[in-house]
Amino acid sequence: MQATNCTRCAETFEEGQETYHCSHNCTFCKECTETMNSICQNCGETLVRVEQ
């Protein structure tokens, strides 16, 4: 099941939006990912872009 909003800022994702997730399935918007330098704030895992 795909996450529907950002773990950090709770922004709701729109269809086709660029999103990022870590291996524990925390999901973030592009803006938060850039702010965190692509490191998940919850797990310390590297965030990778979710394939659409």
Ligand SMILES: [Zn+2]
């Ligand atoms: Zn966000």
Ligand SMILES: [Zn+2]
């Ligand atoms: Zn995580």
